[in-house]
Each structure stands twice: as C-alpha cells, then as structure tokens.
Amino acid sequence: MLRSGAIGKAKRPVVRRAFGTMLAASCLVAAGIAIGQEPQTGSQPAAQQRRYQNMTPQQRAEATREFLGLGPEPDKAAATRGAPLFRRDCAFCHGPEARGATAPSLITSDLVLDDDLGEHLVPFLKKGRPEKGMPAFAAVPDDQLHDIAEYLHLQVEDVANRGTYRLLNIVVGDAARGKSWAASHCMSCHTAETFAHVAKRFRSPGQLQRGWIWPSRSGDQSLAVTAAVETPDSATIAGRVTQVSDFRITLVDGLGETHVIERRAGVEVRIHDPLAAHQAMIMTLTNEQMHDVTAWLETLR
Ligand code: HEC
Numbered sequence: 001m002l003r004s005g006a007i008g009k010a011k012r013p014v015v016r017r018a019f020g021t022m023l024a025a026s027c028l029v030a031a032g033i034a035i036g037q038e039p040q041t042g043s044q045p046a047a048q049q050r051r052y053q054n055m056t057p058q059q060r061a062e063a064t065r066e067f068l069g070l071g072p073e074p075d076k077a078a079a080t081r082g083a084p085l086f087r088r089d090c091a092f093c094h095g096p097e098a099r100g101a102t103a104p105s106l107i108t109s110d111l112v113l114d115d116d117l118g119e120h121l122v123p124f125l126k127k128g129r130p131e132k133g134m135p136a137f138a139a140v141p142d143d144q145l146h147d148i149a150e151y152l153h154l155q156v157e158d159v160a161n162r163g164t165y166r167l168l169n170i171v172v173g174d175a176a177r178g179k180s181w182a183a184s185h186c187m188s189c190h191t192a193e194t195f196a197h198v199a200k201r202f203r204s205p206g207q208l209q210r211g212w213i214w215p216s217r218s219g220d221q222s223l224a225v226t227a228a229v230e231t232p233d234s235a236t237i238a239g240r241v242t243q244v245s246d247f248r249i250t251l252v253d254g255l256g257e258t259h260v261i262e263r264r265a266g267v268e269v270r271i272h273d274p275l276a277a278h279q280a281m282i283m284t285l286t287n288e289q290m291h292d293v294t295a296w297l298e299t300l301r
C-alpha cells in the first residue's frame with residue numbers, strides 16, 4: 001500500500017501548485033486570450049506554455065509528467081478494473097470521467113492529488129461525507145476501492161497530459177421534457193417562484209446544475225443540518241451538526257457552545273437535514289432527467 005509513499009509525500013505539494021498553474025494556463029488558451037497577449041504578471045507560465053506548444057505529443061506527455069511532478073504512472077490494469085466500478089458508484093455525481101457534474105471534479109481534488117496508492121482515498125471513501133452529500137461506501141471491498149483510486153489517478157494523468165482542460169458541456173438535455181418532468185417531480189415542494197430567473201443566479205450551466213441538484217447551504221442557516229441528541233443522563237442537546245460519525249457527533253448549540261457527544265448505548269441521535277429530499281432525489285434521478293431539467297432551467301433567465 002505504500003509502494004512509493006515517501007516519494008509521493010515529498011512531491012505532492014509541488015504537484016498541486018503546478019497543476020493549478022497549468023489549469024489556469026490552459027483556461028487562458030481555451031478563452032483565446034493567450035494569443036498575442038502576454039499576461040501582465042507571472043510570465044513563467046506563458047513561457048512554459050510556448051515551450052509546450054512546440055513539442056511532439058510524446059515529448060509533451062513526458063514534459064507534463066515531469067512538470068507536474070507526477071509520481072509513478074498509475075497502474076493501468078487496476079485503473080481498467082476501476083473504470084466500471086467508478087461508472088457504477090460515482091459517475092452519476094462526479095461525471096462520467098470524474099470531471100465533475102453535480103459533485104465537484106475529482107481531477108483537481110486535493111484529496112486525489114495528495115493520494116498515491118489509495119492510502120487517503122480508500123479510508124475516505126469508506127466514511128464518505130454524508131452530511132455534505134458524499135455517501136459512504138463502507139460495503140465496497142478495499143480492493144475495489146483501490147481500483148477506483150487508480151482509475152482517478154489515471155484521469156488526472158489524462159487531463160494533465162492532454163494539456164487542455166476540457167469543459168463538460170452539460171446543456172445537452174431537452175428543455176420541454178425537463179419542464180414537464182419538473183412539473184410532476186418538483187412542484188410538490190416548490191412554486192414557479194423558486195425557478196423564476198434561476199439561470200441568472202448561476203455563472204455557468206455547470207453551476208446551475210450543481211446548484212439545483214444540491215443547493216448550497218453556505219450563508220443560509222435555515223439549511224444547516226441539525227440534530228437533537230438525547231443522552232440517558234442529561235437533557236436533550238440540540239444544535240447545528242458540525243461533524244458526525246458512527247462513534248460521535250459534534251453539535252454547536254444556540255449559544256455557540258460546542259458539544260462532543262459519544263454515541264454509546266442509550267444515546268439517541270435524531271438528525272434533521274432540510275435537504276434530505278434533494279439527497280433522496282439524487283439517488284433516483286437518471287442522467288437524462290438531470291440533463292433535461294438543467295436544459296429547462298437554463299431557459300429561465
Ligand atoms: C450522491 C452523489 C455522490 C456520489 C454517488 C459520490 N460522490 Fe463523491 N462527493 C459528492 C459530493 C457532493 C462531494 C463534496 C462533499 C463536500 O463538499 O465536502 C463529494 C466529494 C468527494 C471527494 C472529495 C473531494 C475533495 O477534494 O474534497 C472524493 C475524493 C469523492 N467524492 C470521490 C467519490 C468516489 C470515488 C465515488 C464513488 C465510489 C463518489 N465520490 C460517489 C457526491 C457524491
């Protein structure tokens with residue numbers, strides 16, 4: 001499990017920074033600003049980019065590997081085994097190639113970039129972050145989770161070595177079909193008012209899609225996950241959940257005081273998530289329905 005841990009640890013911070021620079025550089029290219037126009041600061045990425053453009057694809061792949069300080073090549077056999085598992089368990093939220101959909105892109109995830117051989121990813125996947133919409137995959141065997149981790153590393157490589165960051169075109173659905181589907185699936189809780197000019201509130205179709213599937217809780221206290229905890233020896237403690245696991249729960253009460261409560265026998269925890277309905281919806285929504293609804297909402301400007 002720690003085949004190249006030591007090398008990886010030393011290199012990863014560099015990787016992340018370089019990778020960020022590189023993504024920024026390729027975004028410039030994508031936007032068509034780089035041509036004939038020097039960035040005012042940080043000419044280094046521009047120089048790097050020019051060098052990069054004069055290379056053969058083979059040289060480019062090698063240079064990228066070196067530039068990014070990527071560790072040993074991902075295990076292609078494991079990644080191949082991981083691909084269908086990723087499609088089965090993860091693609092729905094993170095996109096077919098982990099480039100992001102309703103859940104964030106995993107290509108630029110620190111957790112993925114910091115990981116070498118599953119040592120961070122596997123424990124993370126077993127626990128998930130259920131309070132943030134990332135399910136736990138406790139029932140998936142370790143070797144399968146390792147294969148998924150390898151698959152993710154290969155995706156990072158693919159993106160890095162392609163040299164440009166391909167943006168997901170997500171407005172591929174049918175707006176009329178989305179509208180009628182939403183009429184029967186969204187209006188039990190929402191009114192037309194929820195959706196008035198909704199597309200204007202998001203900067204891109206990608207953010208719109210993420211925003212409607214998994215509305216942001218930040219800045220809206222009424223959407224916080226709360227819990228009431230009853231312990232055998234004290235009164236009920238209620239508050240906002242800041243951390244929860246099988247073993248303990250951390251709450252901040254109305255006075256701003258933090259309570260860490262062990263979940264031993266006799267402790268009863270009732271969690272209330274205002275977005276539970278959306279989470280349930282994510283689990284049953286098909287890709288087509290998701291794209292259709294986004295296409296419809298995109299027309300509401
Ligand atoms: C139901 C939707 C959903 C599914 C299915 C799902 N994820 Fe996630 N995942 C999320 C969300 C939402 C987040 C962001 C959580 C947060 O904001 O902290 C996330 C976060 C992550 C992160 C952390 C990213 C970071 O840098 O913080 C990783 C890694 C990850 N998911 C991997 C996976 C893998 C691998 C699978 C399949 C085994 C998977 N996810 C399945 C919704 C999902």
Ligand code: HEC
Pocket residue numbers: 182185186187188189190194198211212213215223274275277278281293
């Ligand atoms: C069972 C109830 C329920 C259903 C069904 C439901 N939602 Fe929601 N939705 C909520 C709750 C609760 C919130 C958070 C409170 C709020 O912002 O209104 C929310 C928030 C939203 C938001 C964010 C609103 C904002 O002001 O930022 C959007 C967009 C949204 N939902 C879209 C949808 C769409 C599209 C559907 C159908 C595909 C849907 N919802 C189905 C309960 C529901």
